[in-house]
Amino acid sequence: MDAEGLHVTVEYLSNSGVILSPEQKAALQISLPILRSDHKLKRVKLWGKVQGIKADYFIAHGVGEDELKDRKAVYSQDCLLWVLLPFATDEMISNAAKLMGRFTGDPSFINEYKYIRKTGDGETMQEESVTIEMKEEDRLAAVVASIDQEVSVVPRGAYIKNPLGGVRMNRSFEGLSIAECKDLSNFLHFREPQLENNKNALLSIDQSLNFLDSIEYDLPKGCWSLQFERGSGMVVLRSLIWFGLVSYHIPNTTKYGYFYCGTGERNNDLPFML
Template sequence: MDSESLPGSLEHVSGTGVVLTPEQKAALQVSLVILQGHYRFKRVLFWGKILGIHADYYIAQGIGQDEMHDKKNLYSLNCIDWNLLPPATDSSIAELTLIKGRFMGDPSHEYEFTKIKKTGTDDEAQEEEILVKCKEETRLAATIAVIDRDVAVVPRGAYLKTPLSQVEKNRSFQGLSVSEAVKIRSYFHLSEPTHLKKKTLLQQADLDPSFDFLDTLEEDIPKGSWSLQTERGSSLVVLRSLLWLGLTCYHIPCTSQYGYIYMGFGEKNMDLPFML
């Protein structure tokens, strides 16, 4: 959610239980403006909150020139003081499945888990267990990266791709029509596409390369991993992820107002295939 329109945006998703106290809202409005000036971000988003046992992490994203690739994540424990998170690596993302349990709320907390390492050639390969330590700060950065990859959502046309392959916010976006806003195919993942690259040239012929450069939610596996509902007499569309419980996206048809926020435990719903 854009920090400049945070109070109003939070009202649109309050029906799902996404709420902040008046003190937290006031602190965020001031601190995010200071944050943007300090790091010279193009704009700042309030990404959401990951609930911990002893404390909660409030997450902000600083956006640079490229809306999809030039992002920096920061966290705060009090909505005032912000700390820059290290970039998530492929190894830290792969290790997420090995770390069990909730976040503690302490960035310096260390998790210990065993990892299988193979040594030797194919015929004489041996497996050994090695003890690996991971700080909660690293786990936090990896979790945010995976949630963004899996369920960061924007309406079709909200972003465009320039001839230089840079992703920018579409300033002329005036929202989806009411009939299009209630279709799951009208919403895209704001992450590197995977299904789009597998489409044939014939399937890509009807796509606009400026707008249709992302994967649609319609292609998500398993099917039914999104809940789409209309509220206020179809004047508000709300999307909820069943894969990452706590991710909520909203869009007001025929306007440029949209956004998403995550408020949850930072744990993927691995039971989803059995729930559908």
């Protein structure tokens, strides 16, 4: 959610369990504009809150010229002082997916995961114990990157791709209609496209608006819950894979966004729950 109008957006998502104390909202409204100015960012968006045992992590995204590629993730535990998150590599994301349990709230805490690795075949097969160690700050960066990759959602047409390949906010976007909000195909993953027809398509007028992947193809089927709230005044999408991820859009307006408020644990049992 955008830092501007933060108090209004939090009110939109209060029914989904997104609650910030008056002190936290006041601190965020002071610190986020300073963060944007100090780092010379175009916009700053409050991404969410990862709940820890001893303390929580507040996450924000700083956005540069390209809305999709020029993004920096920062975190804070007091909503005032912000620290840059490390860049999440593929190895970090893979290791973080193996770790179990809650975040402690201590960025320097070392998480450990032990498993048995088998090498060779038949009589030559050997087993060895392998220990993966990962600092909680690195795990946090990997979880944020995984959530961005899997469940960050925006309405169709909210962003536009220019002929040079840059992604910008679409100033002509006027919002989805109520009828369009009922269809999952009108909500798109805000990430680099992965479907072949989007990755390799030549940029045209139509493709400049429809260059992102639709969530209607997400697996397993039923991993998204779509509901209308306030009558038909707001549509809310909740991820069942990453509990706590809430995406919202107010039909026929430019108001939309997403926010994560959870423990940072992926629901890998979802295929067996549906």
